[in-house]
Amino acid sequence: MDSRQQITLRAPDDWHIHLRDGTALERTVGDAARQFRRAIIMPNLVPPVVNAEGALAYKARIEAAVPADKAFTPLMVIYLTDKTSPEIVHQAHAAGVVAAKLYPAGATTNSDSGVTDIANIYPALEAMQSCGMKLLLHGEVTTSDIDIFDRERVFIENILGRVVADFPSLKIVLEHITTSYAAEFVAQARDGVAATITAHHLLYNRNHMLVGGIRPHYYCLPVLKRSTHQEALIEAATSGSPKFFLGTDSAPHAQGRKETACGCAGCYTAFSAIELYAEAFERAGKLEKLEGFASEFGPDFYDLPRNNGTITLVREPWTLPSGLPMGTDALIPLAAGETLNWQLL
Ligand SMILES: NC(=O)N[C@@H](CC(=O)O)C(=O)O
Numbered sequence: 001m002d003s004r005q006q007i008t009l010r011a012p013d014d015w016h017i018h019l020r021d022g023t024a025l026e027r028t029v030g031d032a033a034r035q036f037r038r039a040i041i042m043p044n045l046v047p048p049v050v051n052a053e054g055a056l057a058y059k060a061r062i063e064a065a066v067p068a069d070k071a072f073t074p075l076m077v078i079y080l081t082d083k084t085s086p087e088i089v090h091q092a093h094a095a096g097v098v099a100a101k102l103y104p105a106g107a108t109t110n111s112d113s114g115v116t117d118i119a120n121i122y123p124a125l126e127a128m129q130s131c132g133m134k135l136l137l138h139g140e141v142t143t144s145d146i147d148i149f150d151r152e153r154v155f156i157e158n159i160l161g162r163v164v165a166d167f168p169s170l171k172i173v174l175e176h177i178t179t180s181y182a183a184e185f186v187a188q189a190r191d192g193v194a195a196t197i198t199a200h201h202l203l204y205n206r207n208h209m210l211v212g213g214i215r216p217h218y219y220c221l222p223v224l225k226r227s228t229h230q231e232a233l234i235e236a237a238t239s240g241s242p243k244f245f246l247g248t249d250s251a252p253h254a255q256g257r258k259e260t261a262c263g264c265a266g267c268y269t270a271f272s273a274i275e276l277y278a279e280a281f282e283r284a285g286k287l288e289k290l291e292g293f294a295s296e297f298g299p300d301f302y303d304l305p306r307n308n309g310t311i312t313l314v315r316e317p318w319t320l321p322s323g324l325p326m327g328t329d330a331l332i333p334l335a336a337g338e339t340l341n342w343q344l345l
Pocket residue numbers: 018044108109110138219220221222249251252265266267
């Protein structure tokens with residue numbers, strides 16, 4: 001009889017992940033499939049995944065990288081551009097694409113082809129509303145006069161409120177929220193508006209990134225905020241509200257592209273995602289709320305069945321590796337070399 005403390009959860013899903021392409025897939029898909037049954041696959045490749053054809057081809061490349069002993073379903077997303085037409089939306093929907101992603105142009109990694117004015121995609125949003133395709137948002141404005149720590153709040157005030165009102169039955173996910181403003185907006189919004197929360201925004205605030213030396217592996221977008229915002233996110237994630245669910249935003253960048261004068265934005269959390277979330281929920285004294293957040297509210301929002309089967313985590317401290325191979329590159333996982341209390345069996 002195993003006397004270690006354990007928790008067993010319905011098998012979880014990741015509602016926001018970056019897998020990249022080519023030789024990265026062995027690493028990223030292997031890690032994701034060890035942790036999750038399904039994942040929403042971000043389309044910000046270079047060039048981006050902008051239509052049904054691109055999504056189906058990318059899906060096949062991901063499926064080819066799933067380890068033989070794992071069941072993992074990629075849920076595909078197209079990238080909205082100024083040229084996304086209702087026809088592109090309907091074709092994608094017919095091909096099984098579940099959502100379209102809005103990257104304001106210039107907001108984040110690989111967002112150069114993003115939307116320059118929300119008005120340009122109103123016909124596409126109309127089509128998405130009519131066929132039930134979800135809208136996923138990188139919720140930051142990009143104008144240079146707006147401070148980087150205010151970009152999420154200003155997006156909510158200037159853009160999100162309008163989209164939520166103009167498309168009253170469009171299902172919308174504000175991705176990787178980082179502020180109390182976002183948590184409050186989503187909590188009070190109409191049905192059909194939800195948010196994903198990353199493990200790193202639950203575990204860290206900007207002091208972790210900037211005090212005692214600059215730590216590039218904590219740098220992601222939207223950037224970590226002050227601790228009061230971190231506390232609001234912990235409160236939202238552990239509240240039991242079905243509007244908040246798991247999305248890692250795991251985003252691999254080779255070590256040399258993080259540890260450099262102009263480092264890329266993105267944290268690689270896929271290697272130990274559910275363990276990082278368990279850590280955050282345990283610290284909040286809310287481990288019993290992890291299953292809803294990780295395994296129930298996401299599929300409910302996406303109108304998909306919850307997974308059958310379970311995973312088990314044991315409370316047995318273990319140390320993350322200091323680096324991982326990704327193709328011919330080195331990849332530094334978030335919390336590299338640190339000890340976590342919970343381990344996936
Ligand atoms: N989160 C990040 O900092 N980076 C993501 C893009 C994104 O989700 O904004 C990436 O693709 O690297």
